[in-house]
Amino acid sequence: MPVDTPIIEVRDLVKQYPSTTAVAGVSFAVRAGTCFGLLGPNGAGKTTTVEIMEGILPPTSGEVRYRGEPLGVRSREDAGILFQKTALQDFLTVRQSIALFRRLYSRGLDVDEVIRLCALEKLAARDNRKLSGGQQQRLLLAIALVNDPTVLFLDEPTTGLDPQARRNFWELVQSIKAQRKTIILTTHYMEEAELLCDEIVIMDQGRIVAQGPPQRLLREHFAEVLLELPRQEFPQAARALPLEILESSDRIEISTHDLEGTLRLLLAAQVPLSNLRIRPANLEDLFLELTGHELRP
Amino acid sequence: MIQRLLAVLHARNLEFVRDRGTLLFTLLLPLALVIGMGFVFGGPERPLFKVGVLTATIDSEAHPFLRERYVDFVPLTDESSALHKLTHQQIDLLLDLHGTPRYWVNTESPKGYIVEKLLLAAAPTASRQPVSGAALRYVDWLFPGILGMNMMFSCLFGVGYVVLRYRKSGFLKRLHATPLTAFEFLTAQVLSRLSLILFVTVLLYVSVGALLGFHSAGSSLLLLVLAILGALSMIALGLTIAARFSSEELVGGLLNLLTWPMMLLSGIWFSLEGSPRWIRWVADVFPLTHVLDAARAVMLDGAGVRQIAPHLAYLALTALIFLGFGAWSFRWRID
Numbered sequence: 001m002p003v004d005t006p007i008i009e010v011r012d013l014v015k016q017y018p019s020t021t022a023v024a025g026v027s028f029a030v031r032a033g034t035c036f037g038l039l040g041p042n043g044a045g046k047t048t049t050v051e052i053m054e055g056i057l058p059p060t061s062g063e064v065r066y067r068g069e070p071l072g073v074r075s076r077e078d079a080g081i082l083f084q085k086t087a088l089q090d091f092l093t094v095r096q097s098i099a100l101f102r103r104l105y106s107r108g109l110d111v112d113e114v115i116r117l118c119a120l121e122k123l124a125a126r127d128n129r130k131l132s133g134g135q136q137q138r139l140l141l142a143i144a145l146v147n148d149p150t151v152l153f154l155d156e157p158t159t160g161l162d163p164q165a166r167r168n169f170w171e172l173v174q175s176i177k178a179q180r181k182t183i184i185l186t187t188h189y190m191e192e193a194e195l196l197c198d199e200i201v202i203m204d205q206g207r208i209v210a211q212g213p214p215q216r217l218l219r220e221h222f223a224e225v226l227l228e229l230p231r232q233e234f235p236q237a238a239r240a241l242p243l244e245i246l247e248s249s250d251r252i253e254i255s256t257h258d259l260e261g262t263l264r265l266l267l268a269a270q271v272p273l274s275n276l277r278i279r280p281a282n283l284e285d286l287f288l289e290l291t292g293h294e295l296r297p
Numbered sequence: 298m299i300q301r302l303l304a305v306l307h308a309r310n311l312e313f314v315r316d317r318g319t320l321l322f323t324l325l326l327p328l329a330l331v332i333g334m335g336f337v338f339g340g341p342e343r344p345l346f347k348v349g350v351l352t353a354t355i356d357s358e359a360h361p362f363l364r365e366r367y368v369d370f371v372p373l374t375d376e377s378s379a380l381h382k383l384t385h386q387q388i389d390l391l392l393d394l395h396g397t398p399r400y401w402v403n404t405e406s407p408k409g410y411i412v413e414k415l416l417l418a419a420a421p422t423a424s425r426q427p428v429s430g431a432a433l434r435y436v437d438w439l440f441p442g443i444l445g446m447n448m449m450f451s452c453l454f455g456v457g458y459v460v461l462r463y464r465k466s467g468f469l470k471r472l473h474a475t476p477l478t479a480f481e482f483l484t485a486q487v488l489s490r491l492s493l494i495l496f497v498t499v500l501l502y503v504s505v506g507a508l509l510g511f512h513s514a515g516s517s518l519l520l521l522v523l524a525i526l527g528a529l530s531m532i533a534l535g536l537t538i539a540a541r542f543s544s545e546e547l548v549g550g551l552l553n554l555l556t557w558p559m560m561l562l563s564g565i566w567f568s569l570e571g572s573p574r575w576i577r578w579v580a581d582v583f584p585l586t587h588v589l590d591a592a593r594a595v596m597l598d599g600a601g602v603r604q605i606a607p608h609l610a611y612l613a614l615t616a617l618i619f620l621g622f623g624a625w626s627f628r629w630r631i632d
Contacts, residue, residue: 056473056630073476081474087466089308091315096308103304104475143471 013062024206037197080149105147134165190283222281305485362419384430398423441592442565452531473629514599527588533619
């Protein structure tokens with residue numbers, strides 16, 4: 001399939017529960033062979049959207065099409081899924097857990113190959129309940145890969161992992177991405193999305209607030225750099241300065257093309273600059289800019 | 298389809314066999330119960346003389362003998378089954394008061410000897426017809442009950458809680474994301490539990506039977522067919538409870554609501570002979586009642602397929618109904 005052809009199309013998706021609307025009409029297309037990210041805070045509707053795309057949750061309205069067809073046996077055979085939270089069957093080893101899922105598909109990779117891909121060789125005979133968080137995620141990734149999927153769904157795959165385990169997991173995902181598999185990733189880690197995703201949608205309260213390649217979105221919404229200052233050190237009088245100021249709970253962010261001119265203005269307004277941090281804008285800033293509230297709850 | 302079914306079946310069997318605590322409990326509990334109950338209630342003694350009367354209802358005015366104290370008069374309508382009870386010393390004497398009184402007494406029964414003296418004092422002209430047959434030990438009668446009870450708990454709680462645990466942990470949701478269908482999953486669970494139950498039941502039947510010196514009067518193959526149908530019916534009943542709920546308290550409560558009446562009314566511990574008709578109606582709804590009635594008929598009386606066919610048919614029918622309802626109402630995930 002050519003890279004630009006959408007492999008999955010999501011059209012006007014709505015998921016309504018008795019007391020809340022989890023997804024309030026979202027539409028997007030995922031190109032084959034790309035890593036597509038759904039970003040947003042907890043409760044934004046990412047997981048609900050992805051579970052509808054996986055075919056395990058019915059939408060209230062709207063539809064998902066896989067290779068131009070409604071979801072069905074083909075999409076299920078072609079999908080590899082790593083849920084946010086999954087328990088496996090007790091008393092099975094790593095190898096037996098992978099073998100169980102391998103036999104549920106008509107085609108796929110050899111169990112040993114998947115074990116090697118996810119660097120689980122030394123853990124193959126271990127009881128799956130006796131794995132660390134990072135090892136457990138690698139096992140769940142192996143299970144997601146066992147049918148040699150065309151589309152891989154990763155729902156918050158590194159939540160709860162320590163930084164080292166997270167980086168190891170990212171390396172694994174990058175190696176899978178290099179095989180031109182389509183990856184759908186949900187995350188609230190901006191660093192993860194910036195590193196792995198070719199295209200993203202940012203969701204908030206069930207709606208899409210921005211959509212596109214991360215770097216293009218950042219260019220569209222931000223000037224070159226961001227100046228960051230502790231909020232309590234920013235005098236009230238300085239808020240009236242002709243600057244593009246964003247306030248979060250503990251800091252003030254100033255977006256500017258003219259670094260020198262902005263610094264001169266701040267010095268003239270006697271703003272203490274000893275804790276000043278200058279950095280390029282990231283997706284977290286974009287989210288703050290678009291929604292007016294912070295990404296992490 | 299078969300490959301997926303076998304994969305889930307194999308994984309479930311591995312899980313069970315490696316769970317040593319549960320495995321040991323499954324094997325040892327019924328063994329301990331049979332030996333314990335046999336010890337406590339050993340011997341054929343009963344507190345009263347029990348006289349069967351060939352009539353629909355007992356009318357104490359019909360004959361002076363029927364007013365004797367310390368004698369339990371049980372109305373029986375079918376002569377051949379009544380004689381069968383007398384042969385096994387389940388009753389001490391059988392009386393027919395239609396026309397000239399006549400009675401049957403088991404010449405090997407000491408209690409029959411005494412109650413015969415009581416009868417002849419009240420009805421000296423009654424004609425005597427002797428039968429013979431060794432007394433049925435309580436433990437022989439109890440043995441099928443314990444096997445059936447173990448089967449019931451294993452079917453209902455074993456399957457119900459396993460499916461519930463899978464649903465709560467999210468394992469079912471993960472399976473749902475694969476091409477596995479609800480029918481394949483449920484069939485694998487049924488087969489896994491069925492094979493386990495058959496293994497345990499046969500093991501107990503052979504080992505405890507040898508320990509107690511028990512020999513079945515009927516066909517072992519027929520007993521196996523009965524065990525399969527009985528287990529299928531009760532596993533399917535467990536699945537209907539676990540099919541959609543996610544609360545352990547609710548499922549536990551519902552399973553208790555089913556098991557306790559079955560424990561009391563299906564005839565595990567005592568016969569429902571002589572109990573009010575409505576109790577018998579309630580008891581007849583439970584699959585376990587049919588398992589035990591049929592098992593005792595085969596094991597104690599040597600009944601064949603024809604005699605227990607209604608029980609087999611009831612178990613097969615309920616298995617299909619429960620399984621169909623379970624599959625229809627099955628939920629992979631917590632709503």
